[in-house]
Amino acid sequence: MDRPGGGGRRARLRVGGEGVDPAVVRGSLGHDPIGLAAAVGGTPDLDPLADAVTLCAERWRGVRAITVDTRVHHDAGASDQDEIALALATALDYVRHLTAVGVPAAEVFRRVEFRVAATADQFVTIAKLRALRRTWARIGEVLEVPQADRGAWVHAVTSWRMQTRTDPWVNILRDTIACLAASAGGADAITVLPYDHALGLPTPFSRRVARNTQSILAAESNVGRVADPAGGSNYVETLTDDLARAAWTWFGEIDAAGGAAAALASGAVAERLAATRAARDADLATRELPLTGTSTFPLAGERLLERTPRAQVTADGLPRRRDGQVFEDLRARTAAAGDVAVPVLALGSQREHTTRVSFVANLLGVAGVRPATVEVATADDIAAAVESAKGAKVAVLASSRKGYEGLAGPTAEALRAAGVEQVVLAGPASEAPDTTVDGEIVAGMNIVAFLGDLLDHVGATQAGANA
Template sequence: MTVLPDDGFSLAAEFPDATRTQWQRLVAGVLSRAGTVAEGPAAEDALATALQDGLATRPLYTADDEAPAAGHPGFPPFVRGSTVAGTALTGWDVRQHHGRPDPRRTNEAVLADLENGVTSLWMTVGTAGLPVAALPAALDGVYLDLAPLVLDAGAEFETAAACLLGLHDEREVPREASHGNLGADPLGTLARTGGDTDPAGPLAAAAALAARCLRERPGIRALTVDALPYHDAGASAAQELGCSLATGVAYLRALTAAGLSTDAACAQLEFRYAATADQFLTIAKLRAARRLWSRVAEVSGAAPAARAQRQHAVTSSVMMTRRDPWVNMLRTTIACLGAGVGGADAVTVLPFDEALGLPDAFARRIARNTSSILLEESHLARVVDPAGGSWYVERLTDELAHAAWAWFQELERAGGQAAALRSGLVAERLADTWRRRSADLATRREPITGVSEFPHLGEQPVHRDAAPAAPTGGLPRVRRDEAYEALRARSDAHLAATGARPRVFLAALGPAAAHTGRATFAANLFQAGGVEPVHEPATVDADTVAAAFVRSGATVACLCSSDKLYAEQAEAVATALRAAGAERVLLAGKPAGEQREAYLRAGVDAFVFAGGDAVAVLTSVLDRMGVA
C-alpha cells in the first residue's frame, strides 16, 4: 500500500517499486565478492542470525511476512497491551528492589527511592534478605496507600504476608487504597531450592492467602508467577515463557479448587519476567506472554477482561558482569527500554553493581533514573505499543509464542510444572540450553563488552557489602561472564602472589600495516583471560624477535602479522622463540593445509582466530604459565 502526503505528491513517484527478487540478487552479488555463492532465498538465508529455540532473525521483513492479528490494546489477546491506554497515562510502575538485612539502612534507601521517582517497592524478606520481623521498621515513614509493596519471601511467604497485612491494619490503610503483592510463589521456591517436597501444602496456603486478600484487601494480589528462577538458570526466552505458563496454570487450578472463580483467580496473579539487552527479543517476549496467558485464561473460562496479564519486568542478572561493571548501566538501559516498549506494567532496573553485592546509593540512583529518563525525557511511555506493526516484531512475537507453547505442552504432558521440576526435566532442558549458549560465549560469537571484548586489566575493582546468600539446592544460577571471571580470578591471584600479571609476548612482525590488526585482536583476546600482552616496535628478523622476547620476561609468545609475512618469516621466528625459551608459541591466524603443518613443525603450538574457543586457549595458556 502506498501512502501519499496530503498534497498527493510522492518523492518516489518516478521510481519503480523494488522487488524482493531484486534485493536478493543484489545480496548475492555482495556475498559472491566475499567468497559465498548463494542465490535467491539462499542469499537471504546466508544473512540470517540464529537465535535460541530454533528461531532466526531474518535480514529483511516485509508485509509478506504474515503474523496473526495482534488485536487492539486492552482487548484479547492483549498482545498490544493489557489496558487500552497502556502506560501512556502514568508511565510504567518504577519498582525498586531492596534486600539489605539491616532495617535502618533499608529504611534510608527506601525513603530516598520514594522521594526520587520510585513508585513501588520490591523487597526480599526472610533468610535471603530483610528479617520478616524487621519489616515494620524498614517501612517506617512509608505511606502504604501511596507506595505499593511487593514481597519476595520464598518459603516464608505466610509469615511475611501476615506481617504486611497486619501493618496495613495497624496503620489503618483504607481497604480500597491497599495495593501490592504478597509474593506467594511455591513453585518458584521449589525451583530455587529443589528437593522432593510436595508443593500441595504451600499451594493450599497460597490459595487461602488469596481468599483472604479478596475478602479484606482486594487491591493486593497474593501470588507471583516468577519466571526469573528459570531465566537465571540459563533458560531461553521460550523456556522462560513456557515455565511461567505451566506455573500459572498450576496456580489457577489451586485457586479455583479452593473456591475462587476463574476471574478472581486470574486477578490474584502477577507474572515476573527478565528483560535483557536484546531489546527486540524482550519486546517480543512480553507481547507473546500476554497472548499466551490470554489463551490459557480463555480456555479456563475467564471473561475477556480477566484474561489480561499483569507483568513485572526485571533487568536480567544473567547479563550483569563483575568486571567493568559500569557497562551494566548500558545493558540495563537497553533492557529497560525493551521492557517499556514491550508493555510491562512494572519495571525494575537492577543497579549496575548487583553482581558485586549490595548496591550503594549511587547505583540505586542510576537504576531509578534510568526509568525516569526513558519516561520523562524520552517520552517512551506516551505511545501505546510503539513496536506494534513492525513486521519483524510481529513475526518474532508469533514465532516465540509458538515455541513457548510447545514447551508448555511438554511440561503439561509431564504432569505439570511441579512434576517437571521434581523429575529433573526442567533442569535437564535448561542445562542443555546453557551448554549451547556457553559455547557461543566461549567462542565470542556472543560477545561480552568489557569482559570477552575490550577488557581493561588496569581497572580498579569495585567493592560492595556482601549480599545475603541466595537460596540454593534447586536450579543453578548462571552468569554470562562466569568462564572469563574464573580466568580473571586466576590472574588476580597471580598478581597478588607475584606482583605482576601473567604475560604474553606479541611478536609483531613487519610494518604496522601488516601486524596491527592481528596484534590488536590478540591483545584483546589475552586480556580477556587476565594475561597482559607486551611487545616492542615491529621486528624485522628472528634474532631480533628472540631478543625482545627474552627482555619481556614472558614464557609464552604469539606471532602477529599478515599471511604474506607469515609465509616468509613465521617458521624461522617460531624456531628462534623456542630456542629463546618460549614454553608455548601461538600464531594469530587460521592457516590451512601444508602451511599450517609447516608452522606446527617449526614449533607453533596452536592458532588463535576469530570464532575459535577463546576460553580453551586462555585456560591452556594459564596452565602452561603455571598460574593456579
C-alpha cells in the same frame, strides 16, 4: 515503578493499615511456592494460596496474591521461550489448585503477577512480553475466563544473568536497553537493578542511577502510555509469533507431563535448562554472544569495584550463573597468580601487524593477561626480540600473511631454542606454511578453552568461582 496510567495512585500504609482505604492499595503478596522450590529446593506447598487470594478479593482488591517469578529459570539458563512456557505452566498449576478448592478462575487471573527478566536484547524482550500476554490470554479463553480478566500483569526486572563484575559501567547500558524494551513491551511495572548488583550490596549512587533510568525511560519518555508501541512492526510481530509458538509447544509438553511442579520434581526442567545453558555457553565461549567489557574489549589494567558482599544462602534448587562468570573466573586466576605476561612478537611492518596485535591484546585481556609486545621488523631484530621473551612458556606471533613471510619460521625456531614451550600463531596456520606452531588464534575460536589452557601452561592456579 507502576506503568504510567496503568496502576492508579499508591497509598502510604501506617502500622496496622489504620485509616487506609483498601481500594487504593496496590502491590503483591508474592506467593510463589513453585518458584521457591525451583530456587531453594524442596516440595512446593500450595495450600496458603486460597486464603491469600480470598483476602485480596475481599479486602485488598488492588493487591495481587500470587507472583509467578521466572527469573529463577532465566538465571538457570532458560531461553526466552523456556521462560514463557514455565510461566504459563506454573500459573496454570496455581489456577487448577485454586479452582479445585472453590476459587473462580477469573478471580485467580485477577490475582496473578508475572515477574520476568528483561535483557539487553531489545527486540526479543519486547516480543517476550507480548508473547506472554498472548499465550496467557489464550489459556484464559480456554478456561472461559471473561475477556476483561485475561490480561497478564507483568513486572519486568532487568536481568541479573546479563550483569558483569568486570567493567560494571557497561551494566548501565545493558540496563538502559532492557528498561526501554520492557516499557515498549508493555510491562506494568519495571525494576532496574543497580549496575554493581553482581558485585555485592549496591551503593546509594548506583541505586539512584537505577531509579533514574527507569524514571526517564519508562515514565518521562511516555513510552508506557502508548498501547503496544511495538505493535505493527513486521519484525516484532514475527518474533512475537515465533516465541509464542515455541513456548506453547513446550508448555503443552509440560502440561501433558503433569504440570510445572511435576516437571520440576522429575528433573525435566533442570535437564531442559541445562541443555539450553550449554548451547548458550558455547556461543559465549566463541563470542557469538559477545559481552562488551568482559569477553570483548576488556578494560586493560582494570581494578574491580569493591562492594560489601551479600550473605551466602545455601540452596538446593536450580543453579544460578551469570553469563560473564566464566570469563571473570579466568580473570580471577590471573589476579591470584600476580602479573601474568605473554610475549607477543609483532612481525613485519606496522601496517602488516597492527590489526592482529590488537586482536591478540584484546583476547589476552579477557583473562587479564598482559601482552608484552615486541616488534620484529626484519630478521636482524629476531635475536633481541627472543632475548626479551626468555623465561616465557608461551609466546605469540602476530602479523598478516605477508608479515609472516620469511620471519615466522626463524622466529618460532629461535623462541623454542630459547626455552619457550609453546608458540602460537595469530591467524590460521596456513598463513605461515613454513612454520611449526602449537596453536592458532582465529575468529570464532573457543576463547574460554584457549585462555584456560594458556593459564594452565603458565602456572596460574585455579581460583574459586565467584557468585
